[in-house]
Amino acid sequence: MARTLAFLFILLAGPLVAQDKAFTLHAPAALIETGFLKHLLPRFSLKTGVRVNLVEADGDAHIGAEGTPIFAQGDMIWHLATGDGPHMDAFRDWLLSDVGARTIEAFAPDGTAVFSADVGTVIVRDQVTLSGDAALGEAVSLKQCGRCHVVNDTNRMNAIGSSPSFALMRTFPDWQTRFETFFLLKPHPAFTQVEDVTEPFAEHLPSPIAPIEVTVEQIEAITAYVGSIEPADLGDPIQLQ
Numbered sequence: 001m002a003r004t005l006a007f008l009f010i011l012l013a014g015p016l017v018a019q020d021k022a023f024t025l026h027a028p029a030a031l032i033e034t035g036f037l038k039h040l041l042p043r044f045s046l047k048t049g050v051r052v053n054l055v056e057a058d059g060d061a062h063i064g065a066e067g068t069p070i071f072a073q074g075d076m077i078w079h080l081a082t083g084d085g086p087h088m089d090a091f092r093d094w095l096l097s098d099v100g101a102r103t104i105e106a107f108a109p110d111g112t113a114v115f116s117a118d119v120g121t122v123i124v125r126d127q128v129t130l131s132g133d134a135a136l137g138e139a140v141s142l143k144q145c146g147r148c149h150v151v152n153d154t155n156r157m158n159a160i161g162s163s164p165s166f167a168l169m170r171t172f173p174d175w176q177t178r179f180e181t182f183f184l185l186k187p188h189p190a191f192t193q194v195e196d197v198t199e200p201f202a203e204h205l206p207s208p209i210a211p212i213e214v215t216v217e218q219i220e221a222i223t224a225y226v227g228s229i230e231p232a233d234l235g236d237p238i239q240l241q
């Protein structure tokens, strides 16, 4: 039955969908709340005739920690990850074009630009410099993350098995980006507050557990600490089969 309905729907909706130049985009609440996308998306649609529909989950495209770097907000780089499709390609190309860059930097609700199109220089600095205080990072990690993650041997018995250990995550090629943006990556947004960065939890969605409260400086410290730990030995690849 469900299949028949789905088939009918495709039959009915097919020609309309084909003409409709649109895709869905998911972006973290922290970005949406800046108002920036309300500035950006209509200008892109105006130029290209492609509509971008913001969705709360499972979009065709995602703005977040993964994909092509598209713009910077302070030290943080926002990325665009897309599926296949000409409209999403057009969006990425437009963001990276001169016109896109001017549009990004024209968003200045209080008179100063909030976002920069210059992602190149920031990325290089981000990937090379670990300026944070690793000793502070270890202490913050044990206190704030050690409830779930094995940070090191000292909290091995207190963490939750389903959360990956820091040493395991240190093996990811993009570990640094993931740690710098962990507060945007599930499951953390539901219980994490970053001072001056995240919005307070919505009143109807209070944190389900004792919240994590960190500063940008502490995130840098955590990242520096993770940079100092030995990546987990994943063993001979044959064992993975």
Ligand code: HEC
Pocket: 141, 144, 145, 146, 147, 148, 149, 162, 163, 164, 169, 178, 179, 182, 185, 186, 187, 188, 209, 212, 214, 222
């Ligand atoms: C309440 C439990 C909990 C706490 C506290 C917590 N995490 Fe996590 N974290 C998780 C779980 C569960 C995952 C695995 C998510 C998955 O596999 O999709 C995860 C994944 C991650 C990842 C990888 C995310 C990705 O998508 O690549 C990073 C990085 C991370 N955590 C960093 C931290 C840091 C840093 C802290 C402390 C400041 C912290 N976490 C605190 C539960 C927690």
